[in-house]
Amino acid sequence: MAQLRTGARHVGAAPQPIVNDFALTVATANGTGSQTSNLVLLRTLFNMGVPVTGKNLFPSNIQGMPTWYTIRLSKDGYIARREGKEILVCMNPATAVTDMAEMEAGGIVVHDAIIRPAAIKEGIAYHSLPVKELIKPFNVPTALRTYVGNMAYVGAIAWLVELPLVEIEKALSSQLPGKEKAVQLNLGVIRAAYEHCQTHYEYTCPYRVAAMTGHNEGRILIDGNMAAALGGVFGGVNLVSWYPITPSSSLAEALAATLPQYRLDPDTGRPTFAVVQAEDEIAAIGMAIGAGWAGARGMTATSGPGISLMSEFIGLAYFAEIPVVIWDIQRMGPSTGLPTRTSQGDVLSAYTLGHGDTHHVVLFPGSPKECFEFGHEAFDLAEKFQIPVFVLSDLDLGMNLWISDPLEYPAKKLDRGKILSSHEVDALASAWGRYKDVDGDGIGYRTVPGTPSRWAGYFTRGTGHDENSRYSEDPEIWEKNLERIRRKFNTARDAVPGPVIDTMPGARVGLISMGSNDPAVQEARDRLQAEGFVTDYLRIRALPVNGQVRKFIADHEMTIVIENNADGQLHGILSLETDSCPPRLVSASRCNGLPLTARWIASEVVGFVSR
Amino acid sequence: MAQLRTGARHVGAAPQPIVNDFALTVATANGTGSQTSNLVLLRTLFNMGVPVTGKNLFPSNIQGMPTWYTIRLSKDGYIARREGKEILVCMNPATAVTDMAEMEAGGIVVHDAIIRPAAIKEGIAYHSLPVKELIKPFNVPTALRTYVGNMAYVGAIAWLVELPLVEIEKALSSQLPGKEKAVQLNLGVIRAAYEHCQTHYEYTCPYRVAAMTGHNEGRILIDGNMAAALGGVFGGVNLVSWYPITPSSSLAEALAATLPQYRLDPDTGRPTFAVVQAEDEIAAIGMAIGAGWAGARGMTATSGPGISLMSEFIGLAYFAEIPVVIWDIQRMGPSTGLPTRTSQGDVLSAYTLGHGDTHHVVLFPGSPKECFEFGHEAFDLAEKFQIPVFVLSDLDLGMNLWISDPLEYPAKKLDRGKILSSHEVDALASAWGRYKDVDGDGIGYRTVPGTPSRWAGYFTRGTGHDENSRYSEDPEIWEKNLERIRRKFNTARDAVPGPVIDTMPGARVGLISMGSNDPAVQEARDRLQAEGFVTDYLRIRALPVNGQVRKFIADHEMTIVIENNADGQLHGILSLETDSCPPRLVSASRCNGLPLTARWIASEVVGFVSR
């Protein structure tokens, strides 16, 4: 995005008309099918080349509760969430009053005619949309009325911001593939609404959409969970054992949908994979670990509560050194928390999950492209180091559509790690020991069950063991084994995805962040730069960290760790890993269920610096 | 012990004969009843007024595997574990060779005649004991032979170190209450062995036992788990829901044994408590939390694997604010680890257990007396703050007999926390809100089910909620609620047991430790002082810490955190809590399944200082 970010302007400072630089919020109730209307709008904008982002704020229920969908257009290419909105589509009587109250001067409200604005605010244009009347002519079956009715606001928006109906039709068709009748019906309603506006509103909206180039070309619009699933498909996953939980279910379900498309055995047409819905998370992780132990690629996907339940098994995989991949699509904790709100609250749990002394490799994808990349790389790391590998995404990245660079075909071949063939183990015979550190990297050689050799068998256990995996209570053997595991962990520091560093000349303050915060941090840095304040930026892509991070912190007068949780968990981990403490390394963390915004980050940075 | 510690001498530096200052190790196989013989020796010494400590190194199986029992006598009152031994009782052929090889010059070996020393070492006296012959005259049933045979070494030791048989008989009777026949049989064997030595050995042992005063008077000999159980008895526990796991089972079983003795309803003679063996740890903690929610005092006792399984439920109790007490008798992790070896590896897990942002109150008893004290105080803290309270003991403190100051009757009355009576809640009516911070301490007022008022009922949930415990996804409400919980946690800092600080004039180095390390740290400080190196000592008794700890660290050039785990978990927590990092705050941690020793601690301190 670099080439676009130059000359960033602040919203509001723009001259009339405001083109491709505003936000639109649609307020509806869930289970009314408004998602289709919203995605049609998003797709239309994307295909017109407009940098756009859509955030779905949905409730933890199935039908009838308030839902908000915010679409932000940013010709400058900022796809982070942004506070406020210029246009409000008000379809939900339950929230109409507060929704409208939030609008600021210059704003536009489109509301269902059944909703009468409680208070008419100065400087806001109100447009009433007689949805009921508009759809009457189409005599839609009752069941579909609200669903189809939601198309009305698409038409109204189209008229207001000047969206070409042909683009909308295209988007509609790709949204409802092969459903020509539905497309035409919906389009009819959209047209009707469009014409209604033409005839009833005489008003020119300052907010406009114009096709543009330079940003979306060559990019894709995809949600992180789908990208992650495809990462599994190309990562050679053999077993997906999972238990449903928002917001991770769509990852497992995407695997169940895509694996049969792309991973049937070319010779026999039979599956080279299995997707098993387990009875609970303990079984889910247990199955995945069983597969990993037996030499296949096992993974699971879950969220906070599932992570807690998996603690004991993860500790076993850590200590018995078994590869397994765990996707944690983070939602708001503690406890059941807010199942449909985003957070980065599981960083510490994942890093140190399990009783006793444990630490795990944790990856932080920052875009759908990285969800795909880490989706396959996680398996290589898990098998190379014979460890559980966590991939920490979140609801925002996982369930919302993001503009992303296309998915990149893996550069490296699959890395299955140190597995001995029957000949190799025969050659070694009794000299082989499962947990011997032959190469000095802390990683032992393993054999998989079924290896036709009388030397291949060994006995895995979660109890204290020697190099040959025999039970031992000997203090020296215990210490030696833990030292080797620590050595292995240190070897991993330089093998995991390294940090991404972006510098600005003369910066004395550094920012560190991870995962889905990336767009907001980028935007915040531009804002600050525009105010003459330059920053360097290091994006952590994995734990444990390596020397680069220590150096980055050492190289700056102050480094601020920005994260979406309450305790500043990443800050805590980095403090210990790099022996740094305040004021050199400080924490800017916030967690209210919403993705971080550039405005908040910028103000935090200014706050720290002016202290 | 202060008055005794003055003038500590190093083992070996003592003049002949060496009185009340040596160590004795008994090597047997488990399941052979040697525990009785060992405890008879320990009790005899205790009752002779000798500062003594016994550490049982037993295997994780039921019968036939090697077991070592080490008894240390220290006229100077040091009851920590110590490396090495002057006397070895060698009853287990399986380990005889290595056991004997470990002996150093000046050592004494007493071995079963069936064991022929592999290599006779210079400067070591070997005494062969014909156990089989000795017990023949008593024609003991086969089943009991090894058991009774183990009494032979008691007799031999008695002769060697000059233990009065009358004292032994007393100890034997208190060990086998009401079993006069068994006592006499065993005593017979002891006498036989004693006489055998008299007639066959002409040798004067340098190691002697002499009755002494000044240390054991007014003290008790008890294991931490029993003391903890009695703490529960006097803490008013109502429900003990548990699942068996070493080394915590003896705590729950002690409760099952003592509650019926001391806690039957004076009026009806019926139990005021329940002990329920659950189907697993998840159910165990779930039951305890259910009891806590309903207004009773619920607790569970477990070890590492159980802590992992309890994560999700603890997170619920944290967020829904329900009192519950969890005893973690720590054993060696990660994973199943070493079930019969000690460790302090669950400090970080316990402090931050659960996904999302969580932190818990954790208590660290340092003696049986404190096990009792925290055993009842934990309930007061849990109910006062409406939180889960962890008490972290370990296998060494929990399962070994320690000399301790007597159990002290609670000074304060039971603190049931902020519970509204029906009248109080009626008065407040709709003004009452479960999670309102009326007093500014972050603690809300609760009602218990059954409170006869139409206003008392409320709906508890692990999901986002407002002050009235109604479901809410509102970002501000979420943040406000978490802020209050954090405020509550900060209130707890000064309510939990404060640190115990012991200073030496002119000390520039501080030591911080916790729990069962106390005796070893005390001894190490004396050793260092004897070498002219003075230290201050702060013993953490609870997390979260308060200003005193921050000040202690600030007041010293260097502070060393000493703990029995691999990662220096307490050091990590203190670094974050006090914004301190190396070289100001450093970590000395070790974990090999054995209790820390003064020698190791002293050498670590010297190492750090001389760096």
Add this chain to the structure above:
Amino acid sequence: MAVSRSASDKIVRRDRGPALNRIGLPKTDYRGRPSTLCKGCGHDSISQRIINVVWAQGLSQHNVVKLSGIGCSSKTPAYFLQGSHGFNSLHGRMAALSTGVIVANRNLRVIGVSGDGDTASIGIGHFKHAARRNIPMTYIVENNGVYGLTKGQFSATADTDQTLKYQGVNKLPPLDICIEALTANATFVARSFAGDPRQVESLLGVALRHRGIAVLDIISPCVTFNNDEQSTKSYAWGRENEVVINSIDFIPEHEEIEISDYTDETEVQMHDGSWVVLKKVGEDHDPTSKAAASDLLENASTNGKFITGLIYIDEDRENLVEMLALTDESLALLPAHKLRPPTDVLDEINRTYMFGS
């Protein structure tokens, strides 16, 4: 309404104003907060049944607690008995929580609401052990064969070979809640159908008076994800196929009714002295025989028969509170002096461990 037919309920109808129950309260007092479930969800109708029965029995809400796990079904305790304490806990853990609540306060009437995922998948272990312990509670499974709240995955009670929109085909055999309860020695096992309000209420009426654990497996259609008429968890299928095995008449203790033993009736005396009269409808079944209950269920499951009614009842087995012989007074409400022994007791204890003892 089955229950209101029994005199115990003393519904007082005044010329004007709403009907009041035994303790003089209108039914509206027993409502909960507005439901957020889908219109037509079976769970909402069960909530209404609970309101009706608890009101009709004239129970004080403060003596009732509502416990649940996680799921659409587990949300419902927020939608009934606003005056009662409630706890929407963790997925699959309601049974464990309930055990603790009951031990803490034996004088509470515990109503537990769970789902088929909550009970038959993640919670099956706690469910079976709660049945073993015969904890005194009403354990309702709102069984719809799917995971509603997570948008329609198969649960462990889904039909074999059933197809769901986004889930494909389920090849696994279902677990039968009633059979699972029975093999774990539950002392009250019943099955019903959210589409049969009359029966749900009469069963609830008895369940609330049962000595131990009363398991109600109520088929409660998920109109959003599993209401296709081929599904055995749909309204259509239920209405088509329900086979009622018995109808229930309830006779409170204090009524002087002499029970004449008709061949088509079974009388069961409840622990509180009241009587339940079970009139046979359809086939011959003795709900006091475990063997008969087991045969009936086995047979129904193999032949895909949807039988409803009281399948098994045993008022003789001790419940957990009785096994523990707890004080009549709730442990949660005991005075301090019953929670902490006096000083001399501790002195005595110290003496036994003391030097020289």
Add this chain to the structure above:
Amino acid sequence: MAVSRSASDKIVRRDRGPALNRIGLPKTDYRGRPSTLCKGCGHDSISQRIINVVWAQGLSQHNVVKLSGIGCSSKTPAYFLQGSHGFNSLHGRMAALSTGVIVANRNLRVIGVSGDGDTASIGIGHFKHAARRNIPMTYIVENNGVYGLTKGQFSATADTDQTLKYQGVNKLPPLDICIEALTANATFVARSFAGDPRQVESLLGVALRHRGIAVLDIISPCVTFNNDEQSTKSYAWGRENEVVINSIDFIPEHEEIEISDYTDETEVQMHDGSWVVLKKVGEDHDPTSKAAASDLLENASTNGKFITGLIYIDEDRENLVEMLALTDESLALLPAHKLRPPTDVLDEINRTYMFGS
């Protein structure tokens, strides 16, 4: 020895030296490391049975894996088949682990060893769901009614009203492993007794050839904590009360034996084509009928009868691997090109999400 009677095993006895099995190995090759269990523990005798049967069937140890949970019973896989991969995992989780192992490598013979605490207490959920999924494995429960490794607490299979030294009285009814397996639709359910080596071996012989999950509930006395003759888990009680319901004859596929249908016999053809002939001993029971199996078990448990033998077998139901239609090749051994689709596939995928598409 039941199994060695069947010709398939081709035990070759040479004039000198030890007997060799079909693949030319002496039995000593199939031993494990020395047991650390108590002398006389039932579990050790079961380990010996496994060694005998696997050797007699001439299986290669590298095609067998040994999985277990935690407990004295779960330690035993270290004491047999030293040449096989083994995994002593977590308490109660063996079934979950096994599922993953089997999916990863369908060509392994999986022997799972668990205890009554491991399976009926903490592991009951995974056990029931493994049975539902009919995972192809031999699931052995070494049932002694106590927690051995934690020193003798009651397990969920302990007798009602039993008293144990340090535990007091158990008032809870036991869970019956066989009934639990059956109600979860396990396709092979058998009960045996460690004191009846001949039967254990013949049942193991069939179990190892079974299509799906073969559950063996073997009463295996804990001599240290639960061997009092009143205990139904003791050697004395078992010897006194065992009622064998059938004896097993095994006829391998490749043998030309024509099966004449005697009234006192049931023949079952195994998935691999071989035949099992079940001779009735004692009462009349058809092990291919689920209803009969259920009745038999219900009746035995209510009357405290210790019946042993093959209680239920169903060779027709698909196992998990078949339901998943996995490649014959083990997933764990697939070549890289079958694990990662070619570049053009990703290009195509990108196109569908691409701007302008």
